[in-house]
Amino acid sequence: MSEDLSAILQEQVARALTDATDVATLRALETGAFPQAAWDALEPLGLALALVPEEAGGAGLSLEDAAGLFLLLGQHAAPLPLAEGMGAALLLAAAGLPVPEGVLTFAAAGEAVPWGRHAAHVVLVDGGRVSLHPAGIATPGENIGREPRDALAPGPALEEGALPARFGAEARGLTALIRSAQMAGALQAALALAVDYANTRVQFGRPIGRFQAIQQQLALFAAEAAAASVAARSAARAADRRGLADAGFEIGCAKITAGEAAGTCAAIAHQVFAAIGVTEEHALHHLTRRLWSWREEGGTERFWAQRIGAAAQARGGAALWPDITARDEEFLI
Amino acid sequence: MEGLRFTLRDTPPEAAALRARVRDFLDEAGRDWTPEVRARSWMGFDRAFSRAVGAEGWIGMGWPTAYGGHARSAMERLVVLEEMLAAGAPVGAHWIGDRQSGPLILRLGTEEQRRRILPGIASGALAFCIGLSEPDSGSDLASLRTKAERVPGGWRLNGRKIWTTFGHLCDYMIALVRTSPAPEGAAKHKGLSQLLVDLRSSGITIRPIRELTGDATFNEITFDDVLLPEDALIGREGAGWAQATSELAFERSGPDRILSSYPLLAEGVTALAGDTAAAEPLGREVARLWTLRRMSLAVAGMLEDGEDPLRQAALVKDLGNSFEQALPGNLRRLIDTDAMPEGMRRMHAYLTMLATTFSLRGGTREIMRGIIAKELGLR
Numbered sequence: 001m002s003e004d005l006s007a008i009l010q011e012q013v014a015r016a017l018t019d020a021t022d023v024a025t026l027r028a029l030e031t032g033a034f035p036q037a038a039w040d041a042l043e044p045l046g047l048a049l050a051l052v053p054e055e056a057g058g059a060g061l062s063l064e065d066a067a068g069l070f071l072l073l074g075q076h077a078a079p080l081p082l083a084e085g086m087g088a089a090l091l092l093a094a095a096g097l098p099v100p101e102g103v104l105t106f107a108a109a110g111e112a113v114p115w116g117r118h119a120a121h122v123v124l125v126d127g128g129r130v131s132l133h134p135a136g137i138a139t140p141g142e143n144i145g146r147e148p149r150d151a152l153a154p155g156p157a158l159e160e161g162a163l164p165a166r167f168g169a170e171a172r173g174l175t176a177l178i179r180s181a182q183m184a185g186a187l188q189a190a191l192a193l194a195v196d197y198a199n200t201r202v203q204f205g206r207p208i209g210r211f212q213a214i215q216q217q218l219a220l221f222a223a224e225a226a227a228a229s230v231a232a233r234s235a236a237r238a239a240d241r242r243g244l245a246d247a248g249f250e251i252g253c254a255k256i257t258a259g260e261a262a263g264t265c266a267a268i269a270h271q272v273f274a275a276i277g278v279t280e281e282h283a284l285h286h287l288t289r290r291l292w293s294w295r296e297e298g299g300t301e302r303f304w305a306q307r308i309g310a311a312a313q314a315r316g317g318a319a320l321w322p323d324i325t326a327r328d329e330e331f332l333i
Numbered sequence: 334m335e336g337l338r339f340t341l342r343d344t345p346p347e348a349a350a351l352r353a354r355v356r357d358f359l360d361e362a363g364r365d366w367t368p369e370v371r372a373r374s375w376m377g378f379d380r381a382f383s384r385a386v387g388a389e390g391w392i393g394m395g396w397p398t399a400y401g402g403h404a405r406s407a408m409e410r411l412v413v414l415e416e417m418l419a420a421g422a423p424v425g426a427h428w429i430g431d432r433q434s435g436p437l438i439l440r441l442g443t444e445e446q447r448r449r450i451l452p453g454i455a456s457g458a459l460a461f462c463i464g465l466s467e468p469d470s471g472s473d474l475a476s477l478r479t480k481a482e483r484v485p486g487g488w489r490l491n492g493r494k495i496w497t498t499f500g501h502l503c504d505y506m507i508a509l510v511r512t513s514p515a516p517e518g519a520a521k522h523k524g525l526s527q528l529l530v531d532l533r534s535s536g537i538t539i540r541p542i543r544e545l546t547g548d549a550t551f552n553e554i555t556f557d558d559v560l561l562p563e564d565a566l567i568g569r570e571g572a573g574w575a576q577a578t579s580e581l582a583f584e585r586s587g588p589d590r591i592l593s594s595y596p597l598l599a600e601g602v603t604a605l606a607g608d609t610a611a612a613e614p615l616g617r618e619v620a621r622l623w624t625l626r627r628m629s630l631a632v633a634g635m636l637e638d639g640e641d642p643l644r645q646a647a648l649v650k651d652l653g654n655s656f657e658q659a660l661p662g663n664l665r666r667l668i669d670t671d672a673m674p675e676g677m678r679r680m681h682a683y684l685t686m687l688a689t690t691f692s693l694r695g696g697t698r699e700i701m702r703g704i705i706a707k708e709l710g711l712r
């Protein structure tokens with residue numbers, strides 16, 4: 001997809017999310033209702049096939065561009081299973097399988113399925129095999145974002161195929177990339193809320209944003225949020241070039257960076273809002289509970305750091321810097 | 334928050350070959366560097382080394398060839414810089430000239446100044462220092478009092494600069510001084526100018542200040558009726574504040590705000606080979622390093638595209654400083670200092686002392702965060 005078209009899509013999705021979703025959407029969602037009106041507003045934009053290659057009838061969006069969309073979804077606290085649908089379609093197309101209509105999601109076989117109860121179909125990834133199933137009966141579960149994370153008893157496979165080597169054998173990398181970008185978006189949204197509040201909440205006769213203690217904390221917040229965004233987008237770029245499997249290092253770094261930022265910044269946001277920020281009525285917790293949840297999905301910071309650290313140890317200190325720089329450059333030669 | 338946007342950038346295709354050449358050069362040049370030399374990184378001063386780097390064409394890389402430069406891209410230059418720092422090379426004798434003073438003279442100097450000064454910086458022969466801070470003017474730099482008055486044939490300089498890194502070893506200082514009193518009620522940023530000070534001029538007293546590391550890298554420099562020629566002025570009289578602050582994006586976002594303690598991380602990874610408990614914390618350091626490098630590359634790209642990423646630079650400096658500063662402490666959680674191999678232990682000891690300065694030099698953490706807060710619209 002051309003840069004222009006991608007920018008237009010980005011803008012359309014941003015507008016549709018702003019128009020069709022709000023805090024009420026999130027509240028309803030968190031009590032089990034599917035946001036059908038929002039889905040009907042967003043579905044015509046064609047995100048379902050965005051990541052499917054043009055040869056296979058999709059839009060051929062790059063993962064870097066897709067990361068921009070995941071980020072947008074994160075800004076809105078991911079009110080719809082659009083990232084999951086895009087990821088599932090990417091997996092199906094990679095295995096040469098057709099993409100069905102309707103709500104679609106994906107998961108590693110045996111793991112909780114995001115949005116499972118609302119999905120028509122689920123894509124399961126198991127040791128390099130991809131299969132498409134009717135979603136079947138869901139046993140509801142949720143993360144602390146109160147997002148549906150269900151146990152499914154899916155129907156028999158409708159389609160089956162193998163993932164090419166560049167996708168690797170697991171769904172974890174794709175989930176990690178999506179959640180990293182979503183966290184970056186949620187961080188931006190939480191920052192905007194906190195800055196706005198700091199400029200309006202008055203104590204001791206002035207906006208609390210005039211107090212340096214608040215300013216310094218929000219500056220750190222902004223820095224961590226920027227780091228998460230740069231990391232997630234860079235990881236997506238690496239995945240475009242090297243394939244998801246070979247971008248495991250970058251994706252892991254992005255997941256660690258975003259996950260650490262999520263912890264640091266959610267704490268700052270709540271400190272700035274103080275009591276009002278922990279109320280059910282306030283919008284902040286829809287973002288912060290998701291930040292805490294998304295850290296856990298697609299591999300925690302601990303999981304990825306363990307992997308990256310062990311690989312670095314095995315290679316030795318002398319190889320550390322050359323390895324980091326070569327990852328950017330070797331594909332260019 | 335437009336000022337906090339980052340546009341991704343990669344190193345260019347030419348980078349890999351250039352990188353390989355720099356590495357070969359550093360392998361050879363660095364054979365005898367002690368752990369302390371590597372720990373000092375850009376706080377190490379070695380004229381012979383700088384001349385060798387200049388001979389390779391790796392100083393003033395982006396400048397026109399007419400001034401001794403090499404007309405290479407900003408990203409190629411970045412490749413050289415980060416390789417130097419990753420190796421812990423003692424780049425201090427050419428660092429400031431290459432990073433700040435040279436680009437300033439190229440941008441705002443007269444043709445005569447460019448021809449006289451730039452080739453010397455590019456060859457590694459001329460060393461520059463930064464004359465900003467004064468005893469009573471640190472973060473509040475615009476309150477500075479060193480002043481230059483016009484006299485027949487030039488300027489008369491009086492006052493005092495402090496914390497001038499390598500002032501005692503350098504050839505020139507670019508000093509920010511007051512050339513006219515700030516107008517009543519107006520911002521004190523007015524009336525400041527940048528002057529090129531030949532440090533061999535008479536009336537200059539340079540007193541090295543010993544630091545807690547045991548080294549004496551910075552200095553107090555007193556100007557007592559120092560006479561400077563007319564063409565000591567760089568750029569426009571009275572525009573010194575704007576000129577000096579426009580250098581800051583270059584000063585603050587570079588790899589020197591991320592990699593100051595990198596050689597210790599490499600030592601740590603080697604020393605902790607096979608220690609499964611250390612894998613996770615080491616992985617976090619590596620991830621942070623990777624992210625910071627991506628941010629720094631983005632700022633370099635934005636600079637190359639002619640944008641003015643001053644706020645992004647402050648942000649990268651803040652995060653980068655925190656990373657490089659925390660590293661010695663984070664490593665000693667993983668391995669007792671007694672158990673560190675000799676080279677690592679010495680590097681760790683030195684960096685434990687030096688790291689305190691990382692969030693001070695080039696503008697403190699609090700000032701960086703103030704810049705970001707302002708961009709956020711918090712007043």
Ligand SMILES: Cc1cc2nc3c(=O)[nH]c(=O)nc-3n(C[C@H](O)[C@H](O)[C@H](O)COP(=O)(O)OP(=O)(O)OC[C@H]3O[C@@H](n4cnc5c(N)ncnc54)[C@H](O)[C@@H]3O)c2cc1C
Pocket residue numbers: 212462463464465466467470471472473495496497498499551690693694695696697698699700703
């Ligand atoms: C190793 C090293 C090398 C240096 N090299 C040079 C050099 O070559 N040339 C040069 O000109 N200078 C140099 N400096 C000086 C450096 O730029 C100053 O140290 C720095 O700008 C801070 O000034 P200060 O030390 O006077 O501290 P101060 O400005 O007095 O600050 C003291 C403390 O107060 C805080 N503070 C001050 N103002 C505010 C505010 N508005 N809000 C919140 N907190 C505030 C600071 O953050 C800091 O924590 C060097 C410093 C070091 C440590």
